[in-house]
Amino acid sequence: MTQKLNILLLLALAFQAKRVCGENAAVPNDGSSGKDSPASALVSDEPKHGVSLPAFAPFSVPNAAFWEQFAGGLEPHWKGSQASKDGEEEARYSGEWAVEEATELVGITGDNMLVVKSEARHHAISAPLDKPFDPAPHGLVFQYEVKLQNNLNCGGAYAKLLTAPLSGEFSDATPYTLMFGPDKCGDSKVHLIYRHKNPVTGEYTQHHLKQPPTPPADRLTHLYTLVVHTNNTISVSIDGSERRAGSLLEDFEPPVNPPKEIDDPNDKKPSDWEDEEKIPDPDAEKPSDWDEDAPLMVTDEDAVMPKGWLENEPLMVEDPEAEKPSDWDDDEDGDWAAPMVPNPRCAEADGCGPWKRPLKRNPDYKGKWTPPLIDNPRYKGEWAPRRIANPEYFEDLEPYKLAKIGGIGFELWTMQSGISFNNIYLGDSIKDAAQIAKNVWEPKHDAEIAVRDALNPKPPKVEKSKTSELLELLKIRLADIALSIGSFYDALQRDGVAVALREERSGAIASAMAASGLCWLVWNLLAFVRLLRGSAVPAQAPSRASTAKDASSNSNSDAAAEAATTSARPDGGSGGAAVKRKTAKSDKS
Incomplete structure (x- = not known):
C-alpha cells in the first residue's frame, strides 16, 4: 500500500513540474547536461514570425543637397556635441549616439540607422552639407524617417536645418533656418518653425505653424515630409499622406509681416477719463424700513413634528450582536463596551432624537442696501491708446526665400532611448522624395506591418446577428x-x-x-x-342537414334527431328503445 502511494506521489510531482516548466524544461539534444548551457540555448529570444524580410540595398539620389543612409557609420561625417545648453552649464549634451540596425519590429535586414542610446539626457549631433543649400530658386523639400523603438512618453524627434555658415560646436544656440519633426511632451505634434530676419531691425523671429498635425505613436518606421513651395505655400505629409497645408504668410504665429500701425506705447489714459457707463445714484437714500440685519433664514413656526418621529430614541445604540472578545482583559484593556451602530428603529421612523423646527427663508430679508445705478453723465466710452505708424513695419511677400542652409542637426531632450533616424533627404525635388518613399521606405514599412501582425494576430471578429442584439x-x-x-x-x-x-x-x-x-x-x-365563432356554429347546422343526400347522411341525421328528442324528455328513459325499434325496422326492410 505504501509503495503504491509513493508511486502516485511521484507521478503527481512529475505532472506538476511539466505544467510549471512546459517546453522550456526540455533537455538539450546535443548530449550535454544543460547545466552550463546559456539561456538562449534553451529558449530562443528571436521571434519566429515567419515573414520574409527585404535586404538593405543602397539607394542613389544624385541631385540631393544632402542624402544620408548611414551605411558608413558616424565618423567623420556626423559629429556629436559636447557643449552645454545655452546658459545652462549643468545641461551638457552627454547623450550617446550610435549607428546600428533596428531591434524592434525589424522590417529590413542590414539597414543601419542613427539611434539615440541614452535616457533622460540631452543629445546633440550634426553633419555639414558639402555646400550651402539655397531654398530661394526652387523651394525646399526635406524628408526623413523616424522609428520610436521604445515608444515616446516625453521627448523630441525633430531635425534642425542649420543656417550657413556653420560656426562653433552645435547646441541649442546654433542658428537654424527651419525646424521640423515630431515632438511629444504633454502635447503631441509635428513641429514646423522657421526663422525670418526682420529687414528693418536685423533680428530673427521664430514663426510656428498653427494647428500642427499629430504624429503616430507606434513602433513602426514613419516618413515625415516637408515641402516649401515658391508661392509661399507649405505641405506637411506623414507616410506620403498630406496632413497639413498652409501659407507662410497666413498660417504661422506670429505673422511674418508686422502690422502697419501699433498702439502708442507712450499714450496714457487721462486721469479724468470716465469709462464706466453706469454709476451708483448719488442722490439715492436707503428706505427707512430697510433692515440690513434681518437674517436670511428663520425658524418655521408653523412646522409640526411628524407623527412617526421618535423623540426618545437615540440615533446610535450598542450593537446587540457584538460579543466581548475572549482575550479582553478588563484590568489591562479597561471596561469593555459594545460598538455603536445606527438605531434600527430610526430607519423605519420619520426621525429620532430631539425634534427641532426647520428653517425657512425669511420673507423680510432684503440684504445689504446699495444705491441703484444710473447713466454716467461724464461717460466717454472705452479708452484705447492712439494708433501710430509701426517703426518696425516691413512687407516681405517672399518668405519662402529662407536663409541658406549649411548643415543638419538633431538637438533633443528625451526620456526614452531607441529613437532612430534614417534616409535623410534635403533638396528641391518632390519627385526624388516620392521615389525615396516608394523604393526605400514603403517596402520596409510594409514588412514591419507584416511582422507586427504575425507577432500579434488579431482574433477573428464574431459578428452578432441583429436578432441576438435585440434580444440582448x-x-x-x-x-x-x-x-x-x-x-x-x-x-x-x-x-x-x-x-x-x-x-x-x-x-x-x-x-x-x-x-x-x-x-x-x-x-x-x-x-x-371566440364569441364570434361560438355564435356562428348554430347557423351552419341546418345547412349541413338540408344538403345531405346519401343514405349514410340520412341515417346520421335521423340518429341526431332521435338523440335530440331523447335529450328533450325529462326522464330520458325510452330514448334507447326508440332507437332500437327504428334500427330493427330498418334491418327488416
Whole structure:
C-alpha cells in the first residue's frame, strides 16, 4: 500500500513540474547536461514570425543637397556635441549616439540607422552639407524617417536645418533656418518653425505653424515630409499622406509681416477719463424700513413634528450582536463596551432624537442696501491708446526665400532611448522624395506591418446577428424594469405613492403599465374572436342537414334527431328503445 502511494506521489510531482516548466524544461539534444548551457540555448529570444524580410540595398539620389543612409557609420561625417545648453552649464549634451540596425519590429535586414542610446539626457549631433543649400530658386523639400523603438512618453524627434555658415560646436544656440519633426511632451505634434530676419531691425523671429498635425505613436518606421513651395505655400505629409497645408504668410504665429500701425506705447489714459457707463445714484437714500440685519433664514413656526418621529430614541445604540472578545482583559484593556451602530428603529421612523423646527427663508430679508445705478453723465466710452505708424513695419511677400542652409542637426531632450533616424533627404525635388518613399521606405514599412501582425494576430471578429442584439437589449431593459419596480415598491412603502412616483425616473412603471394594457387588450380581442365563432356554429347546422343526400347522411341525421328528442324528455328513459325499434325496422326492410 505504501509503495503504491509513493508511486502516485511521484507521478503527481512529475505532472506538476511539466505544467510549471512546459517546453522550456526540455533537455538539450546535443548530449550535454544543460547545466552550463546559456539561456538562449534553451529558449530562443528571436521571434519566429515567419515573414520574409527585404535586404538593405543602397539607394542613389544624385541631385540631393544632402542624402544620408548611414551605411558608413558616424565618423567623420556626423559629429556629436559636447557643449552645454545655452546658459545652462549643468545641461551638457552627454547623450550617446550610435549607428546600428533596428531591434524592434525589424522590417529590413542590414539597414543601419542613427539611434539615440541614452535616457533622460540631452543629445546633440550634426553633419555639414558639402555646400550651402539655397531654398530661394526652387523651394525646399526635406524628408526623413523616424522609428520610436521604445515608444515616446516625453521627448523630441525633430531635425534642425542649420543656417550657413556653420560656426562653433552645435547646441541649442546654433542658428537654424527651419525646424521640423515630431515632438511629444504633454502635447503631441509635428513641429514646423522657421526663422525670418526682420529687414528693418536685423533680428530673427521664430514663426510656428498653427494647428500642427499629430504624429503616430507606434513602433513602426514613419516618413515625415516637408515641402516649401515658391508661392509661399507649405505641405506637411506623414507616410506620403498630406496632413497639413498652409501659407507662410497666413498660417504661422506670429505673422511674418508686422502690422502697419501699433498702439502708442507712450499714450496714457487721462486721469479724468470716465469709462464706466453706469454709476451708483448719488442722490439715492436707503428706505427707512430697510433692515440690513434681518437674517436670511428663520425658524418655521408653523412646522409640526411628524407623527412617526421618535423623540426618545437615540440615533446610535450598542450593537446587540457584538460579543466581548475572549482575550479582553478588563484590568489591562479597561471596561469593555459594545460598538455603536445606527438605531434600527430610526430607519423605519420619520426621525429620532430631539425634534427641532426647520428653517425657512425669511420673507423680510432684503440684504445689504446699495444705491441703484444710473447713466454716467461724464461717460466717454472705452479708452484705447492712439494708433501710430509701426517703426518696425516691413512687407516681405517672399518668405519662402529662407536663409541658406549649411548643415543638419538633431538637438533633443528625451526620456526614452531607441529613437532612430534614417534616409535623410534635403533638396528641391518632390519627385526624388516620392521615389525615396516608394523604393526605400514603403517596402520596409510594409514588412514591419507584416511582422507586427504575425507577432500579434488579431482574433477573428464574431459578428452578432441583429436578432441576438435585440434580444440582448430586451434582456437588459427587462432587468432594468424589474430593478426599478423593486425600488418603486420600496419607496411606495416607505414614503408613499407621491414620493415614489416622483423618484421613478427610468420609465419602468410606465413600461409595466403599457405591457399590462397590451396584455389586457390582446386578451379581450381573443375573447371577442371566440364569441364570434361560438355564435356562428348554430347557423351552419341546418345547412349541413338540408344538403345531405346519401343514405349514410340520412341515417346520421335521423340518429341526431332521435338523440335530440331523447335529450328533450325529462326522464330520458325510452330514448334507447326508440332507437332500437327504428334500427330493427330498418334491418327488416
